[in-house]
Amino acid sequence: MIPRPSARVVLIDDTDRLLLFSSHNKLGGTARWYTPGCGLHPGEAHQDAALRELYEETGLTGVRLGPEVWRGRPWTMTRDGVTYEVQQRYYLARVPIFEIDTTRMEDFEKTSITGHRWWTAQELAETADLLRPAGLPRLLACLLADGPPHHPILVDG
Structure with a gap:
């Protein structure tokens, strides 16, 4: 298994909406929504990768x-047999x-992302679509109410 460090951005506009991108969710046929970001290039710092993405x-x-x-619990994915x-x-x-x-x-x-949207915390709480990280409505609500945590919160996905 090859480590794939990744950087993501919880991008919130001045009306407290969160930007998410979507892909087709193979399980259940709904959309899967996630924050902007992706894997680091060799030698790239996480913050630099986040800004590049x-x-x-x-x-x-x-x-x-x-x-x-937030810091994601490690999970596995296979792409092109790796x-x-x-x-x-x-x-x-x-x-x-x-x-x-x-x-x-x-x-x-361009081939995997199917769209993007700005979401309110309420809209996230009401959707049946798959959200990543798991628990995103609660995580966003806490972030908006309490501000950034002193240490990254461990999340799934």
Whole structure:
């Protein structure tokens, strides 16, 4: 198994909405929603990867990353016959409302990502779609109410 360190961004706009991207959920036929981000390039720091991914997936530049708020329990995935252990870190970023620009996405992202949407905490709580990390409605509500935790919270997915 090959380690796959990843950086994700909990991107919240100034109306407290969270940006998520979607892919087809093979289990149950619903959508699977997740934060912007992906794997690190060799030698790349987590924060640098998070900012690179934001630029590639949204067109956003000049973002000031906040602290790491969540840390994913490792999980496995297989791509092209190779099994990876995914190790995710989630960083907070607050931004003004802006127009998403996905033209810089990598080819893999263009074929796997089916859409994007800004979500309120209430909308997340009401959806039947699969959300990652698990418990996202509660995690977001706590983050909005209490601010960033002193240490990253361990999450699934």
